[in-house]
Amino acid sequence: MKKSFFLLVLLTACTSGGQVVVNQLGYYPGQEKIAIVDASFQGSFRVVDHQKGTTVFEGTAGEVFSSLFSDKERTRLDFTSLDSSGIYRIVTEQGMESPAFRIGDSILAPLASAALEAFFLQRSTPGHPDTVVLVHASAASQERPEGTIIASAGGWYDAGDYNKYIVNASYTTGLILAGYEQYPGYALNRRLLDEVMYNLQWSLTMQDPADGGVYHKLTTPEFEAFIKPGACKKPRYVVQKSVTATLDFAASMAQAARIYRDIEDHSSTAAVMVKAAEAAFCWALEHPDALYNQFRMNEQFTPAIQTGAYGDLSAKDDFFWASCELYLTTGNEAYLDKALEYAPEKFTAPTWRDVYGLGVFALLTHNKATPAMKEQLIAFCDSVVSLAGGAPFASSYGNSARDFYWGCLSESCCSNAISLLYGFSQTGNRDYLMQAYHNMDYLLGRNPTGYCYVTGTGSKSPQNPHHRLAATDDIPGPLPGFLVGGPNPARQDGCVYPSDLPDECYLDVVEAFASNEIAINWNATLLHLAIALEELSQLL
Numbered sequence: 001m002k003k004s005f006f007l008l009v010l011l012t013a014c015t016s017g018g019q020v021v022v023n024q025l026g027y028y029p030g031q032e033k034i035a036i037v038d039a040s041f042q043g044s045f046r047v048v049d050h051q052k053g054t055t056v057f058e059g060t061a062g063e064v065f066s067s068l069f070s071d072k073e074r075t076r077l078d079f080t081s082l083d084s085s086g087i088y089r090i091v092t093e094q095g096m097e098s099p100a101f102r103i104g105d106s107i108l109a110p111l112a113s114a115a116l117e118a119f120f121l122q123r124s125t126p127g128h129p130d131t132v133v134l135v136h137a138s139a140a141s142q143e144r145p146e147g148t149i150i151a152s153a154g155g156w157y158d159a160g161d162y163n164k165y166i167v168n169a170s171y172t173t174g175l176i177l178a179g180y181e182q183y184p185g186y187a188l189n190r191r192l193l194d195e196v197m198y199n200l201q202w203s204l205t206m207q208d209p210a211d212g213g214v215y216h217k218l219t220t221p222e223f224e225a226f227i228k229p230g231a232c233k234k235p236r237y238v239v240q241k242s243v244t245a246t247l248d249f250a251a252s253m254a255q256a257a258r259i260y261r262d263i264e265d266h267s268s269t270a271a272v273m274v275k276a277a278e279a280a281f282c283w284a285l286e287h288p289d290a291l292y293n294q295f296r297m298n299e300q301f302t303p304a305i306q307t308g309a310y311g312d313l314s315a316k317d318d319f320f321w322a323s324c325e326l327y328l329t330t331g332n333e334a335y336l337d338k339a340l341e342y343a344p345e346k347f348t349a350p351t352w353r354d355v356y357g358l359g360v361f362a363l364l365t366h367n368k369a370t371p372a373m374k375e376q377l378i379a380f381c382d383s384v385v386s387l388a389g390g391a392p393f394a395s396s397y398g399n400s401a402r403d404f405y406w407g408c409l410s411e412s413c414c415s416n417a418i419s420l421l422y423g424f425s426q427t428g429n430r431d432y433l434m435q436a437y438h439n440m441d442y443l444l445g446r447n448p449t450g451y452c453y454v455t456g457t458g459s460k461s462p463q464n465p466h467h468r469l470a471a472t473d474d475i476p477g478p479l480p481g482f483l484v485g486g487p488n489p490a491r492q493d494g495c496v497y498p499s500d501l502p503d504e505c506y507l508d509v510v511e512a513f514a515s516n517e518i519a520i521n522w523n524a525t526l527l528h529l530a531i532a533l534e535e536l537s538q539l540l
């Protein structure tokens with residue numbers, strides 16, 4: 001009794017709290033390999049063969065870092081020099097253990113293919129055939145008065161809901177195809193192109209052939225309940241054409257036309273796409289102020305539309321992205337002039353709301369970026385890398401309370417890492433490369449909650465995402481390959497969360513749409529990043 005009391009005191013003196021978190025998928029042999037003890041800890045640790053229990057590496061705890069927004073401390077365990085392939089776990093002197101993880105090649109290949117197949121699972125057919133879609137009053141035109149029936153079949157559901165939104169869909173295909181252009185050697189690229197084409201075919205139906213404008217979204221007035229797709233009865237509408245949807249459509253169609261014109265079975269669609277893109281751009285030039293404002297729309301038209309708004313206060317970034325893609329595809333210098341007119345003043349990692357980065361990526365890939373754009377990207381990468389020095393989880397992401405908001409794991413953690421890799425391709429700066437891997441480590445388990453935030457992956461991953469398809473398919477567990485939104489202290493869902501700390505404000509229940517939804521744009525960042533890191537692992 002006395003002895004165990006003494007042991008307990010000793011243990012508490014050396015550490016408080018106590019999980020050891022790792023990237024649950026593992027590490028490439030040449031990668032920096034860090035595990036984190038979720039407490040202040042001094043002492044030794046071992047990496048052991050997961051099955052045999054034999055020790056393959058011994059080390060001592062590294063630096064202890066304090067969180068900048070909580071009173072928590074975390075300790076680094078560095079085992080970078082272990083580079084032999086195998087399945088391992090970490091055991092500390094006091095007996096704390098990490099989940100099992102792998103060291104070896106092709107670590108992220110299964111993640112990339114799961115993230116790709118997640119798009120297949122999100123297909124809206126046959127659940128919603130969308131052969132009978134009504135033109136909403138806000139979208140009525142002479143040729144298509146209110147109530148006109150159009151067909152708008154295909155396309156992926158946006159997220160946990162069953163609607164289809166052009167702004168987000170265009171960002172999604174744009175970022176995936178940017179990855180295709182940047183990493184042409186990826187083994188599943190043909191599959192990727194076919195899957196992306198499925199969504200692009202739907203996007204084409206969202207353009208009004210009479211004037212080139214593009215409907216902002218295809219939606220029910222309110223979100224459907226958590227019912228099977230085939231059981232949904234609410235009418236579906238196309239609503240108001242918007243300048244952001246039209247420009248994002250123009251950008252993604254121009255980009256796709258450039259890529260698919262050389263791909264067997266798709267070249268005829270590519271010809272249609274470039275025309276659609278140019279017509280859309282013309283419409284946008286004539287309607288630069290047609291921003292989507294759902295609140296104002298609902299004051300004028302019925303039925304009121306309450307689903308995701310994807311509203312935006314500015315279309316400048318959308319003008320930029322569309323001009324860049326149209327220039328690269330057509331070679332028409334007038335588009336280059338437009339791109340320069342709307343060029344950003346600083347680099348920002350791309351999100352559905354801010355697509356400047358997608359234009360910059362396209363220009364970089366085709367060696368057409370201006371020196372200023374390159375400098376801005378490098379300044380961005382340097383500032384991201386500078387955050388990693390004292391980072392409790394050895395990642396540039398997650399060190400500020402502001403890193404946590406709706407969709408943050410995609411919009412910040414993944415999107416920053418993708419941008420770092422464009423910086424790496426421009427400069428060869430290996431700090432950028434290494435930090436991109438560290439962001440992926442954060443995403444896949446080396447973080448405060450210990451969750452690997454991708455469904456069906458790792459040893460502790462979301463089981464109950466806010467995902468109507470998964471929740472109603474009569475099969476226990478989630479659909480695999482989906483990144484969830486991540487910790488979000490704003491908690492717009494009103495759920496009771498286990499912690500108030502920004503980086504622990506994550507809840508794995510179906511109702512928690514503010515932290516536990518899935519979405520195609522978030523998966524696009526996951527897919528692009530997983531492919532990039534898998535392809536670049538040859539350089540480690």
Ligand code: 9MR
Nearest residue numbers: 158159160161308309310406407517519
């Ligand atoms: O990703 C969007 C996020 O940036 C917004 O803060 C949030 C609230 O407007 O909406 C998110 O997008 C949702 C969309 O509006 C509807 N489908 C589900 C999307 C993911 O939550």
